Every structure is written in structure tokens, then in C-alpha cells.
Amino acid sequence: MNPFSQINAVAFDLDGTLIDSVPDLAAATRATLEELNLPLCSDELVRSWVGNGAEMLMRRALSFALATEVSEEKLQNTMPRFMHFYKQNLQQHSVLYAGVESVLSQLKQAGYRMAIVTNKPYEFTIPLLKAFNIHGYFDIVLGGDSLTKMKPDPLPLQHILHEWQLESEQLLMVGDSKNDILAAKAAKVASVGLTYGYNYGEDIGLSGPDAVCEQFSEITALLNQCDKATEQ
Numbered sequence: 001m002n003p004f005s006q007i008n009a010v011a012f013d014l015d016g017t018l019i020d021s022v023p024d025l026a027a028a029t030r031a032t033l034e035e036l037n038l039p040l041c042s043d044e045l046v047r048s049w050v051g052n053g054a055e056m057l058m059r060r061a062l063s064f065a066l067a068t069e070v071s072e073e074k075l076q077n078t079m080p081r082f083m084h085f086y087k088q089n090l091q092q093h094s095v096l097y098a099g100v101e102s103v104l105s106q107l108k109q110a111g112y113r114m115a116i117v118t119n120k121p122y123e124f125t126i127p128l129l130k131a132f133n134i135h136g137y138f139d140i141v142l143g144g145d146s147l148t149k150m151k152p153d154p155l156p157l158q159h160i161l162h163e164w165q166l167e168s169e170q171l172l173m174v175g176d177s178k179n180d181i182l183a184a185k186a187a188k189v190a191s192v193g194l195t196y197g198y199n200y201g202e203d204i205g206l207s208g209p210d211a212v213c214e215q216f217s218e219i220t221a222l223l224n225q226c227d228k229a230t231e232q
């Protein structure tokens with residue numbers, strides 16, 4: 001049985017899936033470390049720290065710079081500074097990945113419902129979607145702090161299933177991180193893993209998504225095959 005045959009709604013991850021956001025996340029991380037007179041980090045390191053939300057990114061950055069585990073107090077004192085720097089430059093250097101705009105438009109026209117399920121704080125998510133003029137495609141936008149739990153917990157996907165009154169076979173999760181695939185599996189929804197994003201330097205295929213795509217544009221073909229399959 002084709003895992004995509006009944007899909008009529010898609011939940012998209014944001015960082016590393018729709019938007020290459022590491023350049024701005026890294027700049028804000030470095031500005032925060034610089035203010036604390038700590039050693040700075042490369043974009044490459046930040047790529048390997050993204051995936052579990054802003055607080056975890058800063059926790060990893062501080063642990064790196066201090067070369068020890070960071071205290072809760074230090075982390076909580078530092079977070080407002082990171083949030084301040086990132087808010088100032090959300091899309092200075094970040095870009096939409098190739099094919100994103102046209103795939104979203106095609107799926108919208110084909111009648112798919114679409115949502116964003118990101119671990120990024122909600123307060124950054126809406127301005128970023130608006131900056132790239134893609135906010136209109138999504139009827140539900142969930143940030144990492146929108147609910148009580150974030151990916152890899154299934155709660156955000158379960159929330160969407162409930163809101164849209166869908167069976168789990170009808171929703172697809174598209175993401176670049178094992179957190180996306182683990183959340184999908186826990187919610188019993190199908191998943192597509194993208195290879196170009198951020199996954200702690202690991203092969204996304206090892207998390208066992210239902211399909212692996214190297215480019216965002218491959219998603220329409222996956223779903224089109226199913227449209228054809230169901231028409232026959």
C-alpha cells in the first residue's frame with residue numbers, strides 16, 4: 001500500500017526544509033557570544049545545533065564556547081539577548097530553498113491543506129513566513145512554543161489531525177530532521193525526509209521516512225503519482 005495514497009494535507013517543517021535559516025541563526029548566535037566575550041562559532045557548527053528550538057541552540061552554543069555544560073541560570077540570562085539579535089535580522093542572509101514557492105502554489109491549487117510545524121519560536125515564525133511572502137499558504141502555523149511539547153513529540157501533528165478532523169493516513173509530514181520523522185512516526189503519519197537540510201550531520205534516511213527527497217520539487221511528483229494511482 002502506497003503510504004501517500006490518501007494524503008490531502010501536508011505539515012511542513014520550516015528551518016532546513018523551506019528556508020535556509022542558518023546564516024541568520026549563526027549571526028545572532030555569534031553576536032550573543034561576542035557580547036559575552038566568548039569564542040565565536042562557525043555557520044557549520046550552528047548547522048549541527050539547529051533542530052530542537054532556540055533555547056537548545058543557545059544551550060549548545062554556550063556549552064561549546066564555555067567548553068562545559070551550561071547552567072540553567074546562564075542560559076536563561078542569555079536567551080533574551082539571542083532573541084533580541086535574531087529578531088533584528090531574521091532574513092538578512094536566509095533564503096527560500098529552490099522550488100519551495102512553486103510546489104506550495106501547486107499543492108494549494110490541487111486542494112491540499114497546509115500547515116507549518118516548526119520548533120522555532122512562534123514569534124519568529126510568522127515574520128519569517130511573511131518576509132518570504134509564503135504565509136498565505138498555511139492555515140495552521142505551530143511554533144516550538146505554541147503547544148506544551150515540540151517535535152519529536154507527536155503533539156503538534158496530533159493537534160493538526162484533531163483541528164482538521166483528519167485520519168492519520170491523510171496527513172504527510174515533510175522535514176529535514178530526525179525530529180520531524182520521529183514526530184511523524186509517533187503520530188502514525190507518513191513522512192518525507194529531505195537530504196539538504198540540517199540533521200546533526202546524519203543521513204535522514206537512517207530515521208526511516210517513507211520517502212527521501214534530495215530536492216523540494218520532488219514532493220509534487222510523489223503526491224501526483226498517488227493522484228494518478230487513485231484515479232485508476
Ligand SMILES: O=C(O)COP(=O)(O)O
Nearest residue numbers: 014015051052053118119
Ligand atoms: O528552530 C529549530 O531548532 C528547528 O526548526 P525546525 O523545526 O523548523 O527545523
Ligand SMILES: [Mg+2]
Nearest residue numbers: 013015016176
Ligand atoms: Mg528543520
